[in-house]
Amino acid sequence: MSNPFGEEEPDWFQDPDYDGGDANDDDENNPGSAGAGGFGAEHILLLIDCHESMFEKYIPLLDDADMDDDDFADSNNNGPTKEKKLFAPHDVAITAAHRLLRMKIRNIAETRTGKRDGVGILLYGCNTTRGLQGKSDASTKSGDDESDSDEEDEQHPTHELLELAPPGTAQILKVQECIPPSRDNKSNQPQRDLKKEFSTLGVNQKNDDDDEGGDGCCTLRQALVDANKIFEAAKCVKMRSTAGKDLPDAKSVWIFTNQDYPCSSEFDKIQTITHAKDLKEADIDIHVMPMPKKSGGFDKSLLYNEMLSPISLQENVDCFANDDGTLDIEDVLENFGHFARKVRKYAYVPLLLPGWKEREGDPGIMLDLYSVVRERKKPVPITVHQEKSTATAKRTSIVDVETGAVVEKKDLHYYAEFCGGRVTLHPDDIASLKDLSRSNMAGCVVLLGFRPMESLDVTFPLNKNSIAFANDSIVAGSNKAFYNLKNAMERKNVYAVAELHTRAKSVSRMVALVPHRSSNGGLLIMQLPFNEDVREVATEDIGFADQEAVDAAKNLIAKCTVNHDGNFSEMLPENPWLKHFFGYLESVSLGRELDEVEDETKMDVEGLLAVARQEIEDFSMSLPIDQEPVKKERKRKADAVSKPSKADTPMEDIDEEWIDMYKNDDISGKTATELKAFLKSRGERVGGKKGELVDRVNRIIYNHIFSSKN
Numbered sequence: 001m002s003n004p005f006g007e008e009e010p011d012w013f014q015d016p017d018y019d020g021g022d023a024n025d026d027d028e029n030n031p032g033s034a035g036a037g038g039f040g041a042e043h044i045l046l047l048i049d050c051h052e053s054m055f056e057k058y059i060p061l062l063d064d065a066d067m068d069d070d071d072f073a074d075s076n077n078n079g080p081t082k083e084k085k086l087f088a089p090h091d092v093a094i095t096a097a098h099r100l101l102r103m104k105i106r107n108i109a110e111t112r113t114g115k116r117d118g119v120g121i122l123l124y125g126c127n128t129t130r131g132l133q134g135k136s137d138a139s140t141k142s143g144d145d146e147s148d149s150d151e152e153d154e155q156h157p158t159h160e161l162l163e164l165a166p167p168g169t170a171q172i173l174k175v176q177e178c179i180p181p182s183r184d185n186k187s188n189q190p191q192r193d194l195k196k197e198f199s200t201l202g203v204n205q206k207n208d209d210d211d212e213g214g215d216g217c218c219t220l221r222q223a224l225v226d227a228n229k230i231f232e233a234a235k236c237v238k239m240r241s242t243a244g245k246d247l248p249d250a251k252s253v254w255i256f257t258n259q260d261y262p263c264s265s266e267f268d269k270i271q272t273i274t275h276a277k278d279l280k281e282a283d284i285d286i287h288v289m290p291m292p293k294k295s296g297g298f299d300k301s302l303l304y305n306e307m308l309s310p311i312s313l314q315e316n317v318d319c320f321a322n323d324d325g326t327l328d329i330e331d332v333l334e335n336f337g338h339f340a341r342k343v344r345k346y347a348y349v350p351l352l353l354p355g356w357k358e359r360e361g362d363p364g365i366m367l368d369l370y371s372v373v374r375e376r377k378k379p380v381p382i383t384v385h386q387e388k389s390t391a392t393a394k395r396t397s398i399v400d401v402e403t404g405a406v407v408e409k410k411d412l413h414y415y416a417e418f419c420g421g422r423v424t425l426h427p428d429d430i431a432s433l434k435d436l437s438r439s440n441m442a443g444c445v446v447l448l449g450f451r452p453m454e455s456l457d458v459t460f461p462l463n464k465n466s467i468a469f470a471n472d473s474i475v476a477g478s479n480k481a482f483y484n485l486k487n488a489m490e491r492k493n494v495y496a497v498a499e500l501h502t503r504a505k506s507v508s509r510m511v512a513l514v515p516h517r518s519s520n521g522g523l524l525i526m527q528l529p530f531n532e533d534v535r536e537v538a539t540e541d542i543g544f545a546d547q548e549a550v551d552a553a554k555n556l557i558a559k560c561t562v563n564h565d566g567n568f569s570e571m572l573p574e575n576p577w578l579k580h581f582f583g584y585l586e587s588v589s590l591g592r593e594l595d596e597v598e599d600e601t602k603m604d605v606e607g608l609l610a611v612a613r614q615e616i617e618d619f620s621m622s623l624p625i626d627q628e629p630v631k632k633e634r635k636r637k638a639d640a641v642s643k644p645s646k647a648d649t650p651m652e653d654i655d656e657e658w659i660d661m662y663k664n665d666d667i668s669g670k671t672a673t674e675l676k677a678f679l680k681s682r683g684e685r686v687g688g689k690k691g692e693l694v695d696r697v698n699r700i701i702y703n704h705i706f707s708s709k710n
Contacts, residue, residue: 041116042250043237045164045230046097047223049257050125050194052201054090058294060326061087089291090194091180093256096289096332097121098175101167103333106582110376116249118236120164121175124223125262126198128155157219158226159198164234169589176590218263220255224275227253228282251284252309258291261302269303276307285309292327346371347502348471351445351482365482366475367445367468369502369525374464378581431505438508439499445511446499453493456512468513469522486523490515500525549622556619559612573600654704662701668694 048054087095101119108114161178162171177191195201231237231251238249263269276286286308290298300308350364383392398407415422439446445468470482489496496513514524545553564571576599587594609616658678661667668690670678675693676686682700686693 040238040249041118041236042114043118043120043164043231043234043252044100045120045122045227045251045253046093046100047122047124047220047227047253047255047257048090048093048097048161049220049255049259049262050090050123050127050198050200051219051257051259051262052199053258053294054093054291055088055195055199055201056294057086057088057091059087059089059092059292061085061092061329087180088195089256089258092291092327092329092332093289094175094194095179096256096329097162098172098179099329099333101172101175102586104167105172107376109379109582109585110578111374112377112380116166116236116238118164118234119162119167119171120160120230120234121162122223122226122230123159123161123194123198124157124226125200125219126155126157126159127200128157157222160226160230164230165236172590218268218272220257220262221268221272221275224253224272224279228275228279228284231282231284248283251282253279253284253286255286255288255304256291257288258293258298260290260293260299260304263303272303273306280309289332346466347443348474349443349445349500349502350475351447351468351498352440353447354449356446363475364444365485366471366478367482367523368471369466369468372465372467372524376575376578378578434505434507438501442504443502443506444500445513447513448497448499450489450492450494450496453495453514456495456514463527465527466525467516467522468525482522486515489513496523497528500527546622549619552615552619552622556612556615559615560608576601654701658697658701659705662698662705667697667701670694670697 097119104114104117104119108117162175165171178194237251263272279286288300288304288308290300292298347369349367349369351367352362352364356362356364384390385392398409398412399405400407414425414427416425435441470479472479495515498511498513499508500511501508510528510530512526512528514526516522516524562571576597579597579599583595583597586592658667661669667675672690672693675690675697678697679686679693679700684696684700688696
């Protein structure tokens with residue numbers, strides 16, 4: 001394959017400064033720098049602030065439970081708008097946690113992965129004197145002058161509301177007790193008042209951590225320390241294997257707070273940032289979900305920009321839906337899902353550049369591969385043992401046809417059908433043939449050359465696409481080389497043709513590497529067919545349309561086109577079948593009312609006619625009228641005789657032998673063939689077992705005898 005760059009050296013081997021893309025930029029500013037090697041399970045620990053301001057109700061929450069369809073008044077009509085219900089930031093955080101648990105359970109069921117993913121909730125900044133007021137009053141009434149020390153009585157400033165573990169029904173119900181009345185909690189009041197239990201409102205708390213000249217200890221500081229301990233102690237978290245075979249788990253901390261500067265001193269800030277670095281050194285990503293403040297904006301530059309992980313800084317998480325401060329809780333969940341997709345890679349392989357065989361020990365550009373699309377499905381039904389109530393599993397055994405004995409795999413011989421015969425084909429032979437078709441024995445992407453972008457036919461790519469980002473943590477310099485390669489391909493308007501195999505024993509595939517349209521995007525991997533796989537599409541002219549019909553179609557398309565500035569994926573509706581299915585499962589398992597499901601895939605006929613009724617009528621009138629084919633009348637023969645019916649067919653008289661056998665109850669002595677012949681002569685059905693044939697014959701003879709007597 002020729003190189004469209006000609007004789008000049010490819011740009012990614014140089015250090016260009018083109019269009020603001022400096023090859024010497026910090027790796028954190030380039031795509032994919034935050035990724036590590038592949039990941040196993042994904043664990044999320046939510047840190048929810050219990051500062052007194054977190055319990056003040058001032059957030060208008062955009063939720064379909066609090067707004068009816070009539071509440072969304074048309075701006076042109078200036079219709080009345082229902083006053084939005086106000087929520088406290090703490091209520092928003094607990095509600096988001098509840099929906100996250102439900103989303104996790106649903107994702108596990110739909111994708112059949114992530115069964116070890118853990119979710120936990122840690123409250124911080126809690127009232128350290130909680131539960132002591134009643135004890136103090138009791139001591140006063142009894143006249144007891146002695147009391148325990150503050151160190152013994154005071155509670156910890158953090159509280160683990162939910163243990164870090166894979167979510168289930170018990171965890172969801174436990175959090176559901178704490179959320180305010182909404183679509184997630186149809187009761188009038190929450191069963192557990194977290195404000196009463198953990199709020200510091202009106203409580204004088206003693207801080208013992210003032211030895212370094214600070215005015216008090218930052219409660220977030222202690223929460224970060226406890227978060228590290230929780231990840232270390234959690235049974236569901238698996239650390240990186242020393243052998244390097246098992247993938248490490250992805251761990252992240254999400255901080256829900258409306259305090260953009262919770263520190264009381266500069267020393268307190270330094271200590272908090274130090275603990276945050278300890279978390280990041282333990283491969284725990286830190287994100288913040290800023291809650292709206294009662295006045296002013298949330299300034300992350302005061303503290304959090306020095307704490308957060310690079311990927312969180314790049315994404316600049318913000319959960320506000322509108323400029324008026326209205327918060328959409330679905331945006332919170334979208335942020336969770338967005339970052340989960342960022343770490344959900346299925347492989348990491350090196351990209352080997354041309355001439356890699358001559359460069360001994362060349363590690364190539366290390367890539368992380370992600371699935372762009374993953375189809376979600378309903379859970380697989382399981383069978384349960386009736387007595388033991390345990391799930392059953394299917395096991396397949398290979399059995400000898402003649403003897404019925406189970407055949408072991410080692411005793412099997414493999415053949416391929418070819419030319420009407422059988423050719424011996426051992427698994428070792430198949431492995432050798434795979435090796436011959438690959439450029440390298442280990443998983444990799446081998447760059448073969450480049451083609452002009454206009455030569456890429458979008459109708460040819462097979463299967464589902466993937467996307468690749470650089471992984472600088474495994475091979476240093478990968479990010480820089482990847483960044484230059486992608487920019488060079490965009491400038492030259494070309495795509496790369498490469499050979500891909502993700503595992504050592506897999507068959508290689510031919511793929512196209514296409515630069516992603518976004519500035520910080522990676523390379524889209526599109527599987528290409530081989531020459532013998534392509535089927536040509538018919539190009540014959542199958543008809544034409546007059547100009548009137550064309551103009552009418554254009555007007556209809558222009559009127560019905562949906563203008564959307566966001567990503568294509570944001571326009572896609574949710575799967576209505578899965579929404580109905582999991583809505584039913586949740587209503588049964590969690591004791592919830594069955595929510596009404598909005599099916600966005602159904603056509604809004606009334607809305608469509610209101611917008612484009614005239615255009616639809618014009619287009620319909622422009623279409624040609626279909627001519628119905630004239631049916632030819634079939635000529636009937638004048639002398640045709642209708643087929644006699646079963647009732648009109650004359651029956652033969654029953655022989656006396658059959659009547660005598662009936663009287664002596666000897667009909668069963670006849671053979672099945674004789675019984676069927678008798679029934680056929682009487683126009684009766686001849687199918688069934690012999691006993692059924694005997695009963696049928698007895699009934700016929702009985703009716704014959706009875707009718708002849710009458």
